[in-house]
Amino acid sequence: MGLSTSTLPFKERIAAAAKDKFAHASIAKAQDTQYTKRENARAELGNWQDWRKLGQSIRQHVIQYLPDYLEEFSDNVEKRGGNVFFAQTTDEANDFILNVIKQQQGHHVVKSKSMVTAELDLDKKLQALPDVSILETDLAEFILQEDDWDEPSHIVFPAIHKDRNQVHTIFKKLGYEGDNDPEHMARFARKYMRERFLEADVGITGCNFAIADSGIINLDTNEGNADLADSIPKAQIVVMGMERLVPSMKEAEIMDNMLARSAVGQKLTTYVTFEGQQTPGETDGPENFYVVVLDNNRSKALGTEFQEILQCIRCGACLNVCPVYRQIGGHGYGSLYPGPVGAVLSPILGGYEQFGELPFASSLCAACTETCPVLIPLHNLLIKHREVETDRLNMMHGFTDFQMKVVGKGTSSPFMFKMALRFKHFGLSPWTHQKPVTATNFFEYNNSMITKGPGMVGGWTDVRDLPVPPKHRDDFRVWFKHHKKQGGDAK
């Protein structure tokens, strides 16, 4: 579906996610497993915090000189005999790719994992071509394809929402007769795919980093499928976001290292591939090499307060630590890019109308900021989006907006606040219900609880009881004045 993965309204997506106990358990388990692996892999380096600064400086430098590096990369690809196409929009990218397939008289397309092709909704475009077969060869993407093109729910583990039993059911439809052991199922998929790899004439891959000074690209995978996708077919099309560059191999080595540790908790991925147009004397690699560089509104972030999001290396660590992602999963976000990075990126790529709710779907716990390998201040960027939506675009309306403005006024004027302190007890009294307090102690002065309140309070009481504010005479400030008079302050 492209960037948007659902047509349901946000609240309905959350309700659906809340009901999906399978997905919930799978995600929680994956997060916990990744937690230990990732932290250990990072700790091995000994000075992870310094690495982060290094990663940040490399990526910031590239983004700052992005036009220059793009030009350098493109020149070098062409020097090797390859082609680069700069696509402003997804349509431009798709047209170009479909044209290449036609020119190459391609009939069997194999794809390795690429989020940007998902952003293009390329699979659907390819399916519409007569006489062209298409196969996703990343195991997780393969599972999704065979499950009637289910939407990915994670940028590194696209099928994270499925457990092995669900995969088993999907594979049985393909003729698999074994048990639900992941190893057995993977062997089956491998055999199934291998035959089709051999007949492939066009390979489409993503790109982890494009190396500007040599015109080649860098792929990190654990399955080796990308290597087949780029070495067997005569033609290869690489699809990348316009920001995915590094100056040279030196920086690629550093970023690969950080990416593998952050994304999958490994020192390096099993396959670290560098490849480009086959040049005379080389025995493998694509004879026809195309790179599609996609903008799709990324450039809108350049020079703005959101520029730092372009540093992202798509490691997925921020999804793996996110308590909101843990609860609602990728499908809850309704964007191809879910989790903290998605909540920042999606409104930039797809606009506030469609993705304006995502920046609010965060408790701002900052777990994302704490883990990001390239030091993107994710939770602050979420606040920036909120600011744009409320202060600048005036997108907030209704009672909540009114109440927030009242809060702003009330908390900036000592006089009004003191009045509020005096009358708060009565203000909520119509909603007060006598209810036994089981969460004792802390609500000592709040001996009754509100179970259904008005306005914004209603959001609170939908989930939990609200203590009734204590009477004014019990307030801390009243107590303190009295306490001081009695000489409590004598020391």
Place this chain on the structure above:
Amino acid sequence: MKVSIFTTCMMDLMFPHVGKNMVEVLERLGCTVDVPDDQICCGQPTFNSGYVEASWPVMHNQIDALSAIDCDYIVCPAGSCTAILKEYPELLVDDPNDPTGDYMARAKILSAKTYEFSQFIWRVLGIADCGAELDTVATYHRSCHMTRLLGERETPFWLLENVKGLEMRQLDGIQYCCGFGGTFSVKEHEISELMVTSKVENIEKTGAETLISCDPGCLMNIGGRFNRLGKPMKIMHIAEVLNHNVDESRIKKISEVATPAPAPFP
């Protein structure tokens, strides 16, 4: 040592006993305590909701109010509000209503002398044992802002270690937010509910009868959820714990106790 209390709007509106306990502990440890009169709120509720323009006056008021009383330190009962006050110099960078830079200058001073309550006791006063005793099995909820924005991971654990009779249990998923998040808990209450539900489950799993934290907001959220479910749980702010059944002769400095282990990751 002169200490001003940064009360926070939540303590003023809802939880007076947190303040009382805090004042009593601080006075016992030798501080002269005062409460600046005109303070209200750090501005976090509006700022974090995107109402940045509406937040400048809130922050200005807070700066005026807290600078009005001369003090050595400012102590706050909430890790989250402490973190925001400490961030004031960064938040005020774009402030259009501060042409002379006066607010910025004072924000820097305030930021440098503001501490969260447990932090202040350990890191500034150098006290390890407040002489408290509390017979209970407890677990601790770590607030995200205190841990990640303020960067304080240790002091509550160290202080609790020295409370007589207190048995602490480790909390699974301690790194996950409880779903409070200020206005998030109201605006996105569907997601918040899922988060607080899983927090409550993890707390129950510890077998603890008491939940302790340094952030009233989280306690109001988790406690309110326990109450909604009709489940018993004793909810305590750390100031209440450190002011419980105190034997003054047991008060000890850091140098008089064994060096504590670093608090559990993360």
